[in-house]
Amino acid sequence: MALSSSCWKYLVLTFNVLFAMSAVALFGISGFLLYRMFIYRHFIGVNVEYPAILLLMMAIITCSVAWIGWRTTKSMHHIHVVMAGILIVLVVIIEFSCFVWAMVDWDNIEIDIKSTMTNYFMETSEIKDPNSPDTLRWDKLHVKFECCGVSGPSDYTSTGHVPFSCCGQGPLDSLHKPYTADCSTLYQRGCGKQLHEYAKTHLLYVAMAALTASILQSTGIFCTFFLANAILVRRRASIRNSTSIRESTFAAPDDSLLSPTAPATLPKF
Template structure:
């Protein structure tokens, strides 16, 4: 009976680890997609704002390797490898929880940091090619203007990318018209880029949270199965 129980647990854990390895690949893909989506505007973000998707990619790689260890430990019926596997899962789970808590606690700080970076970049617009390129890129792609709105731009420095065509198919206004345009003229993007970027970052964070919760649930099951099998192997040896 004990031998039958051992075999059942072993193959359940082996199957679980195959699924777990696939979930590790899923983590890598999810992190990469979020990073490519938000990272396009990394000029306005500190490294710590982009850290969660990077951590997710690293965690995915580690999960894949740990799952391989779990598969090998289950087939070999190695008590120590299974306990090492459970410990690795526990460490990964703690790291994921710590990153999630830190992201939630410092969310407002991240947002204020991003806003300050955008404002300082705006002041360098005229003298820095990198800042000009970054602002033209974000205003064109997110259809926005300024940090919180078009009035953020100092007089005569508002870029033409703040303006859109008044009729579908017609070209945007020339640079001097865009610089002198008032909000009521109807040719300015009225949404601030900070809010557009914030919305994009929050959308990405929801994906990360959803994937993280799913993987955390799988990890808890993995820890229980590994400890169960390790205990059965130890009892068999006794």
């Protein structure tokens, strides 16, 4: 049993190292995906970013759980190892919930993005300053996705002018030059569909990262609880051996009075 518990000990220690490494990888992936969606938060809304935020937080928590698992495994205390296993279970459950959340958002994102973009367009369409932050956001969006407005150039009919960024021109270089080029060909597609596909792709990446992490990290649940069981079995075996030794010691008869050197008769007083 001692060999078995030792093997499980080193296996769980190895898992905790890999657990921490997966947390670092998850932190980088979720942080990158969160950044990619955050830069378009005015168009897609913040609700789309919540699964990535949760995944980023879980990456930080996972590092702490890996450290706790390492310490408890080295101590070989049964209750502490069980508690570490429970923490791993909670991490895996939350990461799987993050996967489900991202997939639900992925399925309903089209309506949310179109509503958010339409409201933002109505709020900023009357701005005349070409260098205002809102105008520059629309310009960058137009050039990045080669689109115009929410559903097309017709969105700017009410404003009386179409920005030059709708044909890939505008104050987007390092000097932020004013509009000087003559726009002859407009992008006919709207940005709503392009941004919808962009957000869906990144949400799918978030979901796949959460699912992969939950599946890989779930292996630690079995290793940790097998170690806890091995510790318990070894402790019970140790208790049985100690009890057997004590019982054999007290049950041994004292034959000293029957030895040949013992007096034949008891002394008289």
